[in-house]
Amino acid sequence: MTLATVDLSLFKSGRDVDRQQFASQLLSSLSQHGFVKLVGHGISNAAISQSFGWSKSFFQLRTEDKLLIANPGGPEPQRGWSAVGVESSSSLYRQGLLKSKITEDLRDAREHFDQGSPNDYQYPTRWPPERELPGFRGFMEAFFEVLEGVAADLMAALELAFGLPQGVFVDLITHEGNASELRLNHYPAIEVEQIKMGNVSRIWPHFDLGVITLLFQDEVGGLDFENRKQRGTFSRVESSSPTEMVVNVSETLQRWSNGTLPAGLHRVSLPRDFENHDSGTLPERYSIAYFCKADRSASVGSLTHFVLPGHDREYENISALEYQQQRLKSAY
Numbered sequence: 001m002t003l004a005t006v007d008l009s010l011f012k013s014g015r016d017v018d019r020q021q022f023a024s025q026l027l028s029s030l031s032q033h034g035f036v037k038l039v040g041h042g043i044s045n046a047a048i049s050q051s052f053g054w055s056k057s058f059f060q061l062r063t064e065d066k067l068l069i070a071n072p073g074g075p076e077p078q079r080g081w082s083a084v085g086v087e088s089s090s091s092l093y094r095q096g097l098l099k100s101k102i103t104e105d106l107r108d109a110r111e112h113f114d115q116g117s118p119n120d121y122q123y124p125t126r127w128p129p130e131r132e133l134p135g136f137r138g139f140m141e142a143f144f145e146v147l148e149g150v151a152a153d154l155m156a157a158l159e160l161a162f163g164l165p166q167g168v169f170v171d172l173i174t175h176e177g178n179a180s181e182l183r184l185n186h187y188p189a190i191e192v193e194q195i196k197m198g199n200v201s202r203i204w205p206h207f208d209l210g211v212i213t214l215l216f217q218d219e220v221g222g223l224d225f226e227n228r229k230q231r232g233t234f235s236r237v238e239s240s241s242p243t244e245m246v247v248n249v250s251e252t253l254q255r256w257s258n259g260t261l262p263a264g265l266h267r268v269s270l271p272r273d274f275e276n277h278d279s280g281t282l283p284e285r286y287s288i289a290y291f292c293k294a295d296r297s298a299s300v301g302s303l304t305h306f307v308l309p310g311h312d313r314e315y316e317n318i319s320a321l322e323y324q325q326q327r328l329k330s331a332y
C-alpha cells in the first residue's frame with residue numbers, strides 16, 4: 001500500500017486548471033487513508049536539514065537545562081520539553097475510540113519539544129535560554145511561519161476540492177491564527193527487546209488533534225498509517241527523502257467535515273530493517289511535526305456545508321480550546 005505524492009507548486013502556479021487538479025488529487029489521496037506525501041512545498045532542503053540540526057542540538061542539552069523548560073502536563077497546550085515516557089499517545093487513541101483494548105501502562109519511547117506560534121501570547125513557548133542555544137528560537141520561529149503558510153495553502157486547496165466558498169476553512173485557522181504548534185520529536189536508540197515486550201512503542205497508534213499535520217521524518221523510518229482497506233493493519237509511509245513532507249488529516253477536519261474526511265490513524269514502529277529481528281539496537285530517530293490547529297475560539301463542530309439534508313450532525317459545537325483540553329487530559 002503506497003501513498004500518492006502531490007505537488008503543491010501546481011497549486012501555487014496560479015493557473016486555474018492546475019489548482020483544480022492539485023486540489024482533486026489532494027482530496028482523493030487524503031480520502032483513502034487520511035495521508036498524502038507532498039513535494040513542491042517550497043521549503044528548501046537546506047532549511048529542512050537545518051531544522052533537524054537544531055532539533056539534535058536541542059535534545060543534546062543537559063537534562064537539567066531541559067527540565068527548566070519542562071511542559072507541566074495536563075490540559076493546557078503543550079509548551080517546552082516532555083521527557084521520554086511522559087506522554088502516552090495510546091491514551092489519546094483509547095479515549096477517542098477504543099475503550100477496552102489497551103491497558104493502562106503503555107508508554108511512548110520519545111521525548112519532544114513543543115512550540116506555539118510566535119504570536120501566541122496566551123500560552124508562550126518555553127524556550128531554552130538564548131545563551132544555551134543561540135539562534136534556535138530565531139530559526140524555529142521563522143520555520144513555524146513557513147509551515148503555517150503551507151498549511152493555509154493546503155486548506156485553501158481543500159476548500160476548492162470540496163467546492164466550498166473561499167475561506168470556509170482558512171478563516172477558522174487564521175482569524176486569531178495562533179493556536180497551531182510545532183513539535184520536535186526525538187526517539188532515542190532503544191533495544192528491540194524492549195519494544196517487543198509490548199508496553200513501550202516509539203509512538204502508539206493515535207490521531208492528531210488539530211486540523212491537518214505536516215511532518216518531516218529522517219531516514220530511519222518507522223512511521224505507519226492505518227490501511228483502511230484492512231482495518232487494524234498498518235502500512236509504512238515510505239519517504240524517498242527527508243524533504244518530502246507527510247500530510248495527514250487530524251481530528252478537527254474530521255469533525256468540520258462531519259466525518260466526510262476521517263482522520264488518519266498512525267504510529268511509529270520498528271524500522272523496516274528491524275521488523276524481523278528479535279534483538280539489536282534501533283538507531284535514534286527524529287521527526288518534526290507541524291500541527292495546524294483551529295483558532296481557540298472557533299467551533300470544532302460539524303460545519304453546516306457538510307451536513308447534508310437528511311443526515312445527522314455528527315459533531316457538537318465546542319470551542320477548539322475546550323476540545324483540545326478535554327482530549328489532552330487523557331494523555332498524561
Ligand SMILES: O=C(O)CCC(=O)C(=O)O
Nearest residue numbers: 185208217223268287289
Ligand atoms: O515521528 C513521527 O513520524 C510521527 C510523530 C507523531 O505522530 C506526532 O508527533 O504526533
Ligand SMILES: [Fe+2]
Nearest residue numbers: 206207208266
Ligand atoms: Fe501524530
